[in-house]
Amino acid sequence: MSVFCVGFARRGFLAATGMFVFGLVLSRLFIALSQAQERVNLTLVSYAVTRAAYDNIIPKFAAQWEAETGQRVFIEASYAGSATQSRAVIDGLDADVVALAMALDIYRIQEANLIQPGWEDRAPNGGILTRSVxxxxxxxxxxxxxxxxxxxxxxxxxxxxxxxxxxxxxxxxxxxxxxxxxxxxxxxxxxxxxxxxxxxxxxxxxxxxxxxxxxxxxxxxxxxxxxxxxxxxxxxxxxxxxxxxxxxxxxxSIENPVAVVDEIVDRKGTREVAEAFVAFLFTPEAQREFAAVGFRPVNKEVAAEFADQYPTLxxxxxxxxxxxxxxxxxxxxxxxxxxxxxxxxx
The missing domain is CATH 3.40.190.10 (Periplasmic binding protein-like II)
Incomplete structure (x- = not known):
């Protein structure tokens, strides 16, 4: 009788322990899923000299996005030569957004069927983000x-x-x-x-x-x-x-374009935040950051502010x-x- 009771108690203890562990796993899984819904990861692929601007722009967009949606966004940025970056995306770099030195480099990504034709019309200003001479x-x-x-x-x-x-x-x-x-x-x-x-x-x-x-x-x-x-x-x-x-x-006119990489954002489910990030790049807040590091802004309000620094040719x-x-x-x-x-x- 005592052996039976001990065995029954042991089985009950193991069952209770198993339920506890199972519940803990479910709890952690729920937390993980909840956190996944509360954050999103983007990859920005750009050319080297834009780093100084994006170092200031990215935190501002992240703060705005979280305030508006409650979702945290983390943007990992990759910088290298524009042609090199174009080839990297074609070869498999998962870029949600590409901001490159010339439209030709984005057209190459389009030819690889990663960006749909008409990307110029899906962003403000025909997709031209900044200018230079x-x-x-x-x-x-x-x-x-x-x-x-x-x-x-x-x-x-x-x-x-x-x-x-x-x-x-x-x-x-x-x-x-x-x-x-x-x-x-x-x-x-x-x-x-x-x-x-x-x-x-x-x-x-x-x-x-x-x-x-x-x-x-x-x-x-x-x-x-x-x-x-x-x-x-x-x-x-x-x-x-x-x-x-x-x-x-x-x-x-050196025109620097930006585009959402359709194939990547649709696969990752990041189109909404990627398009919001691109739109943010054309706001006065972001355009001032570009102007501060040497790029001619395309936003008319900001261009007027920096007119003395960028003489008309x-x-x-x-x-x-x-x-x-x-x-x-x-x-x-x-x-x-x-x-x-x-x-x-x-």
Whole structure:
């Protein structure tokens, strides 16, 4: 009888213990599910020089989203060259939002069926988040007297720039030179080819990307002029470098787009918060952060606030003025296109 009672009690104890453990597991599972509903994770993929702006923008959006919805959002940001980031997303990087240096890099993601056509119409301002222009950095005191693009073709001027065949951003440089001749000075294509060829002959060895070109100019001390972007110079100057530069009479409008990656957000269930984040990037609060680190804001209110810091160029043209990205790629940068002809003469 005593053995039976002990056995029964033991079984009762084990059963009670099992129920307790089972209840604990359910409780923890419920908490985990509840926490999962209360938070969402996004991945932002952008290019390197935007980090300073997003470091301030992301916390502001997270605070606003939580105040409005009660849901915490955590945004992990990845920064690298724009073309590199485009390839990374195509190769499997789970980006909810891509903010890249040029529309061409987003079109490549679209061609991989990760972004649906018409992304430009699903964001404010045709998907263009910020703008910049091409500028010419000189040596202190500008000893060669460089004032405009035409000066870069003069004999004895050593130019530093990246190779547009290997650097997406360097294509803005090339297009600024070409458009300066054909659109502003109304030169023929043959005259534009002669001019751009001379500039690249003055450049000699071309850097692989904009970052390497900057290192060649400043760290190695090579060259009389560096073709780069206004936002790069302004950000450096805000950090105390005081780079001398010339704002040329004309430039292509460097337009930096943003898009939601449809395939990723639909799979992850993050479309709502991803689209809200993109919309937030166009608000005055976010646009001021971009303007503070050197980008020309697209929000009219903020553009007016920063008008003194971003002088208006006499002649500003766009990729569309040159035929659009498809035509530009085919005419200038595809294998066997114009830039290959230029390289063959270097």
């Amino acid at each position: 091409a500028v010419i950095v000189t040596r202190e005191g500008n000893p060669k007297g460089i004032q405009d693009w035409d000066d870069l073709a003069e004999e004895g001027i050593n130019v530093v720039t990246a190779n547009p065949k290997t650097s997406g951003g360097a294509r803005w440089n090339f297009l600024s030179l070409w458009g300066h001749k054909t659109l502003v000075q109304e030169a023929t294509d043959d005259e534009a080819l002669e001019f751009t060829t001379q500039v690249y002959q003055n450049a000699g060895v071309l850097s692989r990307d904009a970052r390497e070109a900057t290192d060649v100019f400043f760290q190695k001390g090579q060259g009389d002029a560096l073709i780069t972007y206004e936002h790069e110079v302004l950000l450096a100057n805000r950090r105390g470098k005081n780079l001398p530069y010339v704002l040329p009479s004309s430039s292509i 006499d002649n500003l043209f766009t990729v569309e003025d040159l035929g659009g990205w498809d035509a530009v790629q085919q005419q200038f940068f595809d294998d066997g296109a114009i830039f290959d002809d230029i390289q063959a003469q270097l």
